[in-house]
Amino acid sequence: MLLIPCPYCGERDETEFSYGGEAHIERPKDPEKLSDAEWADYVFMRPNSKGILLERWVHSHGCRRWFNLARDTVTYKIHAVYRMGEKPPRVPKTDYV
Amino acid sequence: MTQTFRLPEGGLIDRERSLGFRFDGSSYRGFSGDSLASALLANGVHFIGRSFKYHRPRGIFAAGYEEPNALVQLGEDPRTDPNQLATLVDLVDGLAARSQNRWPSLDYDIGALNNLASRAFPSGFYYKTFMWPAAMWMKYEHFIRHAAGMGQSPRERDPDRYDKTQAHCDVLVVGAGPAGLSAALAAARAGARVVLAEQDHLLGGALLGQVGDTIDGAPALEWARAAEAELRALPEVRVLERTTAYGYFDHNFLTLIEKVTDHLVRKPDHLPRHRLWKLRAKQVVLATGSIERPLVFRDNDRPGIMLAGACRTYVNRYAVKPGTTAVVFTNNDSAYGAALDLHGAGVEIAAIVDLRREVIGPMSELAEAAGLPILADHAIVATEGGRRLKRLRAAPMDASGEQVYGSGEPIDCDLLAVSGGWNPTLHLHSQAKGEIVWNDELGCFVPGKASQAALSAGACNGDFGLASCLAEGAAAGQKAAAAAGFKAKGRKKATPKATDHGFLPARWLWLVPSDTPLGHGGKHFHELQNDVTAADLKLALREGYRSIEHVKRYTTTGMGTDQGKTSNVNAIGIVAEATGRAVPDVGVTTFRPPFTPVTFGVFAGRDVDALLDPVRRTPMHGWHQRAGALFEDVGQWRRAWYYPKNGEDLDAAVKREVREVRRSLGIMDASTLGKIDIQGSDASELLNRIYTNAWKKLEVGKCRYGLMLGEDGMVMDDGVTARLGEHHYLMTTTTGNAAPVLAHLEEYIQTEWPELDVYCTSVTEQFATISIAGPNARRLLAELTGDIELSPNAFPHMAVREGTVAGVAARVFRVSFTGESAYEINLPASFGLAVWQAIMTAGEKYGITPYGTEAMHVLRAEKGFIIVGQETDGSINPIDLGMDWIVSKKKDFVGKRSLTRSDMAKPDRKQLVGILTDDPETVLPEGAHLVERLEPQPPMTMLGHVSSSYYSPNVGRSIALALVKGGHAKKGQKLTAPLLDGRTIGCTIVDPVFFDTEGDRLRG
């Protein structure tokens, strides 16, 4: 069970949080201009990458606020936490195959 | 019976406290401090179970958690536990245990015939059986199940109580042997908050089973006692005995099971039986010791054949002689310590059979000096004896170690102490995703790089000498404390001086040769619990299995309750040798939690019965109960389902309720509907983006029905939202979706549209909601309010007003889910019951009828109103529901773009329709499938399914809603519903509105 550092409440058990998938995938400003494939890419397709992933979490059973984590999907190590709207921090490169 | 094999003195037992116990119906006595296994051995009982496949007699093999054979069933229903390790069961007065895996009794076991017919059980037996024609499996299943019988689970409900607890610490030390104690001391002295967990009830680990070791010149156990005393005196240290750390999860989260009362005859009421510790540690020190490895030789499984270290433990810790005449069989130096201890306890050492070519090593030399008979470069090639070992043969080996000369000399003995080296207990390290590396010199896997904040120390790290354990433990404790922010203060305490030798030198022979070829007469077991032999492994390899994970599953090696604690490394070694690979190239199978079996009860803890899940009740719940309502669960809410009168059943009560609502007046508790208060200058903008329809022009004081989609275009929720002020809305959601809808809004507000000035608050529980519906609703409300103008012009359908109802400040929404003229009265929750009662009293003259959720469902179905989750299932969009009228073409909203994806335009999408059965009295079951062409038997091409179905007294017949492929274009078409009971129901697709299609009643 992960120990997640909520930027508003501090470290809490994973069970207090909900996962929001990959971060920095902005909702298209004008969806009508997108092709079916482009829209489907936004709604459904995620690379499911191995290594450090910038991802969204919400402290559902706490402050109810969303934030971002930089988490290694192999080791589960959390490299950084930052608020919504903040620029992703620099994180070490991972060289998984 | 007397304890014939109890030594006259010594041991860590309390001879003043004699305890009676029963095993398989016979009575025995033991002492406080005994395990069930040691007490049985003290009484000369070795034969305590039969093996899984061949039903061969098996005895106590080990002295700890690695025991593969001595599984017993403890206690009687409902307090009975199967698969308990006799070696770990503390003896208590009156304990009753039974052997397992034998039928009808241990002595006369029918399954033992399997041993004679063992060709029927090759490796992959179960796989092959499953691949036979199913009919054959049916024949064998009964036999296999009966014969397998690994204990019985209790049939009755578990009467015991279990607890869970959360804990945090700076340093968790797992294992209280010399390394663990010294780690805990070092960390605690630095000021860290330490938890020390030990599965045994005594601290000391390996020191408990060995004598002769010294620390700082005194017996080693004295040092352990002093360390324990110091730890217990420190306020920041928690010592958990009888506690097994069984799982090591992400971010240093570990689960431990504490056996709190199993060892007590009288169990205090305030204590749980077991306690689950959910522990988060900043740093972990693993000091879990090591497990002795057996040797794989012919017929190495008879009762009386035991691990050498276990023999030492029985002699030293329990003062029990495990036999009268012993042979020791080893490939390393450590078993000579066992030989010396047995010899010292008065057990005759008939021979020490050593696979090594030369007898060297500190213990070997001591044994040699003591004059014990040693056969170097020899192998045991055969054993004899049914329920107890009687005789064995040892023969000299050739230089390769692959063959023996001759058939060997017979040696009479009743005990064979075996040692094949030692495996670090690296289960937790591996569970935590730490690396495992092979150490050629030690002949075992040792921990590599840890992937979490953990250190391994002592034998579990491949350091077997006592002095090394103490030094490494202290260093690990200090390092862990420092990493957690605690630097050691003052002068460093010197590491105590101690003897320091491991088990080397050793000679690694994975398979001990015999005088007959492998598989021809006799069995070389490497896996005792699941009865797997070296020949089975070789067969699996011949059949093409290469990966050790596949070989494991095919042969069931290591898949018993012991997870192969004594067998896995030997299996890997044999596979490596047979395939000409190096051991590290074969790899190691995955270690998984739990380390040892864990009671189911502890996972449930107190989360049973009323505490399983919170129950939510409305402020009027007690009234419904007194009115005789039956309830249904809607999420966590308990909602009044129907109110039977004079013995009515569900059908009769619901018929009456729906008739009365349309005739005069009904009242329903709608408090469970989700309510979200939305405020801010961008509240309208938010609704506009979230709902499919337009919101910006909604006047203050008006309500609007809204449909909410996911970004995939599928219907997520619906409900009425009222504009209470310029920047103030109250949104209602379906009962079950209150929390998900709020989360949905928050997600968009916080992550996509942070620029919006809008705030959402759940107010579901702050308000009670009373819905009154029917032709007399307005008349009744008029009697209860003086300050709300109720005329249809002043207060039209889909409007909201504030005022007082029965003297209580209220918001009244003129909305309807029944198609009748209706009002939803929202009040502060604490006034809900009072106003409900006032309405009931005032409504008496109209025959006011409380109605439940079932009647509500019928009433709304008469009108063709959907229920999200009933007419929708996450794959239904608004167009499928025929609700295009509510979907804006102009503005963007969540899910809009998905509605024009090509898939959404497919003509054969499931669409909402009404269904009328040919026979008006027949009510289709919900979920019934609909077909166009009826076949004599399934499969048939399915066109759709019935989503809602009721008898409607107001329509005077049965009605149903259904989702049918291309249904909108099929109005008037005949379909058939083939039912499970064989009936086929003819029906017709119709419009989904069955009652008051013009909506006149609504506006009246």
Ligand SMILES: [Zn+2]
């Ligand atoms: Zn938080």
